[in-house]
Amino acid sequence: MAAKFSQDDGDVVVIIGSGAGGGTLANALAKQGIRVVVLEAGKRFAMSDIENDEWAMFNKISWLDKRIATGSWDVARNHPNLPAWIVKAVGGSSMHWAGVALRFRDFEFRMRSENGDIKGANLLDWPVSYAEMEPWYVKAEKHMGVTGPSTGMPYHQWHNSFKVLASGAQRIGYKEILSGPMAINTQPYDERPGCMQAGFCMQGCRIGAKWSTLYTDIPRAEATGNCEVRPQSMALRIEHDARGRVNAVVYADAEGRQQRQKARVVCVAGNSIESPRLLLNSESSMFRDGLANSSGQVGRNYMCHTTAGIYAVMPKPVHMYRGTTVAGIISDESYNKPERGFVGGYRLEILSLGLPFMSAFLDPTPQGWGRTFASRMERYDHMSGVWLCGEDLPVESNRITLHASEKDQYGLPVPVVHKDDHAFDNAMRDHGVEQTRKCYEAVGATEVIRLPSYPASHNMGTNRMSARAADGVVNKWGQSHDIPNLFVSDGSQFTTSGGQNPTLTIVALALRQAEHIGKLFSQRAL
Amino acid sequence: MHDSSAPGAGLSRRRFMSLSAQSLALLGASAVASQLIPVTLLADEARPEALPELPAGLLRMGRDIFPHDRLGDLHYAKPLAALLDKQGALVREGLKALQGSARERHGQAFEALAENDRVALLRAIETGPFFREVRSALMFGIYDNKALFPLFGYEGSSVEKGGYVNRGFNDIDWL
Ligand SMILES: Cc1cc2nc3c(=O)[nH]c(=O)nc-3n(C[C@H](O)[C@H](O)[C@H](O)COP(=O)(O)OP(=O)(O)OC[C@H]3O[C@@H](n4cnc5c(N)ncnc54)[C@H](O)[C@@H]3O)c2cc1C
Ligand code: SF4
Numbered sequence: 215m216a217a218k219f220s221q222d223d224g225d226v227v228v229i230i231g232s233g234a235g236g237g238t239l240a241n242a243l244a245k246q247g248i249r250v251v252v253l254e255a256g257k258r259f260a261m262s263d264i265e266n267d268e269w270a271m272f273n274k275i276s277w278l279d280k281r282i283a284t285g286s287w288d289v290a291r292n293h294p295n296l297p298a299w300i301v302k303a304v305g306g307s308s309m310h311w312a313g314v315a316l317r318f319r320d321f322e323f324r325m326r327s328e329n330g331d332i333k334g335a336n337l338l339d340w341p342v343s344y345a346e347m348e349p350w351y352v353k354a355e356k357h358m359g360v361t362g363p364s365t366g367m368p369y370h371q372w373h374n375s376f377k378v379l380a381s382g383a384q385r386i387g388y389k390e391i392l393s394g395p396m397a398i399n400t401q402p403y404d405e406r407p408g409c410m411q412a413g414f415c416m417q418g419c420r421i422g423a424k425w426s427t428l429y430t431d432i433p434r435a436e437a438t439g440n441c442e443v444r445p446q447s448m449a450l451r452i453e454h455d456a457r458g459r460v461n462a463v464v465y466a467d468a469e470g471r472q473q474r475q476k477a478r479v480v481c482v483a484g485n486s487i488e489s490p491r492l493l494l495n496s497e498s499s500m501f502r503d504g505l506a507n508s509s510g511q512v513g514r515n516y517m518c519h520t521t522a523g524i525y526a527v528m529p530k531p532v533h534m535y536r537g538t539t540v541a542g543i544i545s546d547e548s549y550n551k552p553e554r555g556f557v558g559g560y561r562l563e564i565l566s567l568g569l570p571f572m573s574a575f576l577d578p579t580p581q582g583w584g585r586t587f588a589s590r591m592e593r594y595d596h597m598s599g600v601w602l603c604g605e606d607l608p609v610e611s612n613r614i615t616l617h618a619s620e621k622d623q624y625g626l627p628v629p630v631v632h633k634d635d636h637a638f639d640n641a642m643r644d645h646g647v648e649q650t651r652k653c654y655e656a657v658g659a660t661e662v663i664r665l666p667s668y669p670a671s672h673n674m675g676t677n678r679m680s681a682r683a684a685d686g687v688v689n690k691w692g693q694s695h696d697i698p699n700l701f702v703s704d705g706s707q708f709t710t711s712g713g714q715n716p717t718l719t720i721v722a723l724a725l726r727q728a729e730h731i732g733k734l735f736s737q738r739a740l
Numbered sequence: 741m742h743d744s745s746a747p748g749a750g751l752s753r754r755r756f757m758s759l760s761a762q763s764l765a766l767l768g769a770s771a772v773a774s775q776l777i778p779v780t781l782l783a784d785e786a787r788p789e790a791l792p793e794l795p796a797g798l799l800r801m802g803r804d805i806f807p808h809d810r811l812g813d814l815h816y817a818k819p820l821a822a823l824l825d826k827q828g829a830l831v832r833e834g835l836k837a838l839q840g841s842a843r844e845r846h847g848q849a850f851e852a853l854a855e856n857d858r859v860a861l862l863r864a865i866e867t868g869p870f871f872r873e874v875r876s877a878l879m880f881g882i883y884d885n886k887a888l889f890p891l892f893g894y895e896g897s898s899v900e901k902g903g904y905v906n907r908g909f910n911d912i913d914w915l
Contacts, residue, residue: 265897266896266897266898266899266900267896267897268884269880269884371909371910372910373904373909373910374908374909374910374911374912377910377912377915378912378915381915409903409905410899410902410903410904410905411903411904411905411909412898412899412903412904413898413903413904413909414897414898414899420899421899529914530914531893532912533893533895533908533912535894535895536895536898536904536907536908536909537904537909537910568894568896569883569884569889569892569894570880570883570884572883573879573882573883573884574879574883580866580867580871580872581866583805583806583862583866583875584804584805584807584859585807587806588806588807588808591806591808591883591892592808592892594892594893594894595892595893595894596893657915
């Protein structure tokens with residue numbers, strides 16, 4: 215049964231956010247007998263609230279509180295108040311995510327050593343290696359139900375859109391062509407059914423074939439009797455005692471009333487815009503630049519992957535919307551080959567959009583109307599498309615800051631998300647678009663259309679891990695360098711982005727962090 | 741969801757007939773298009789009383805923004821009428837300015853101009869709030885309109901039909 219803890223109970227771990235990082239951590243701590251309160255800003259939806267309707271789900275669960283995008287990236291121009299696509303609900307973005315569950319490659323943990331200092335980038339090695347992470351990847355894959363060797367679940371059957379891309383890829387000589395790994399069941403696994411190829415993965419999986427903390431970790435954490443989830447509870451600030459240890463979280467409840475939960479440990483998992491924002495908003499006379507910010511790196515090095523959408527119009531119908539949204543990955547370019555004019559790698563991932571989203575993303579610039587636009591939309595059912603997911607270099611000035619005057623409904627300064635693409639990001643994007651074009655043209659595409667970047671669905675890096683306290687915000691366990699009982703438990707820990715979708719790594723880190731916190735508890739070190 | 745309950749009163753039957761005759765002619769002209777048109781869309785065309793009254797030029801502008809010749813006027817007029825209900829002043833003033841520049845440049849009403857002249861006038865205002873609102877209303881009204889999904893070859897919600905696992909997710913046969 216779900217626990218109910220007193221706000222004066224100073225012995226609980228307070229986790230802020232119930233998404234991929236926070237939800238996983240809550241379950242992994244609760245299973246060890248550690249008592250946990252999860253504060254989640256969004257509402258709690260039931261699986262029956264999930265609809266196969268793009269805008270209905272977007273409006274129901276997205277984080278729509280005001281944000282401001284600045285900088286030279288596409289997103290600031292096309293989506294000035296929606297820099298990122300993130301969920302505000304129990305389950306967090308693990309509701310919207312598409313299920314691609316890739317590991318980082320070995321070199322991606324040491325981009326600095328591999329590539330040296332790169333001008334304009336704030337490159338750093340992770341304080342953890344692939345070898346250290348490998349067993350945690352295996353655990354995460356079993357935990358989430360990822361197709362492939364760890365679970366023995368077969369990869370998905372190729373759907374129409376992937377068959378098109380894959381044939382093209384084969385013709386231009388690509389070899390690493392797979393419909394996984396996906397955290398989407400291809401057969402019943404972990405009390406959840408196999409995928410029925412319904413094609414609305416990014417709206418939430420109505421049947422639960424895709425992993426989400428909403429219907430796995432969260433209810434399981436509650437079932438231990440050690441976890442209480444409080445939806446519609448927006449953390450406003452983290453408080454600390456005279457020694458500089460965090461000891462409470464102030465939050466706004468559903469009615470907007472301020473509440474205060476005492477805490478033994480606080481774990482921040484609000485995704486990479488809200489997590490640094492909360493730390494910055496928690497400044498005090500002792501921590502004038504915000505909590506955990508002696509390095510000045512809180513909010514900096516914002517990364518969201520180097521991306522582009524590329525849609526090909528094929529000579530005959532494809533019906534890309536039939537089947538999983540993203541089960542199709544081409545990986546030949548996912549290595550560090552600086553001779554291509556950039557560092558790090560990228561993957562080409564199939565991505566289908568429904569008609570409503572296609573109309574919104576095909577050309578969101580002011581020029582996106584008229585005969586060309588309409589005739590492309592009329593060939594919607596002939597389209598197949600790819601999303602580029604590549605390494606995005608950390609740049610110190612790409613960062614989350616607090617707006618000087620604008621406030622949100624909670625009275626908190628609105629976050630400003632600033633990003634200028636690094637020259638290597640642009641080079642990689644052009645390369646990826648060109649390679650995709652070649653694939654599609656090899657199977658007869660009549661037109662290949664390049665879309666600007668979508669609002670960022672992958673957000674990373676704003677509380678990065680570092681070996682030395684001067685270089686980053688947290689250590690290799692996600693523990694603040696400055697405040698030992700403050701942890702970061704989401705993608706904001708990433709030192710570099712890797713050319714891999716981030717969630718498997720977020721989950722692996724959360725499982726590993728939970729074990730570490732458990733150890734520190736038993737040693738009475740926290 | 742985007743259906744407007746806009747007033748049916750004040751209908752200009754003649755105007756409707758001329759516009760829909762135009763679009764029906766285009767429909768007939770394209771054999772491919774007529775195959776694709778579901779019966780319900782044609783049925784809409786047969787109910788002229790459903791076409792809401794709009795200020796002169798607005799429907800033409802809407803059709804120029806997302807020109808699908810095979811779509812009936814009603815599918816443009818409904819979201820435009822809903823927008824008028826919500827943002828009447830913005831739309832009327834924007835349209836007045838558009839008509840003003842049409843007369844100034846070409847000495848004619850916007851809707852009477854040739855397509856390339858209309859498009860040029862619209863390009864000049866595409867970043868302004870009036871144009872953006874009209875475009876956005878139509879983007880939802882047309883492409884997020886379940887009744888029109890079939891026309892674009894989109895099948896919409898599928899979970900209630902068991903997804904596509906047995907309904908063609910991998911049926912491509914031309915590769
Ligand atoms: C459309 C889409 C497709 C995606 N596809 C993939 C994919 O295929 N593979 C992949 O690896 N990744 C994918 N992602 C990214 C993935 O969803 C994220 O990487 C992951 O969910 C991030 O986990 P997180 O714990 O950092 O944050 P989230 O999962 O976003 O959770 C953060 C939670 O914290 C809550 N919160 C924030 N601030 C506060 C506060 N102050 N107080 C209380 N609660 C707060 C939020 O409401 C939210 O519920 C996708 C994302 C989207 C949007
Ligand atoms: S395609 Fe599969 S995973 Fe995606 S929503 Fe449908 S059933 Fe769920």
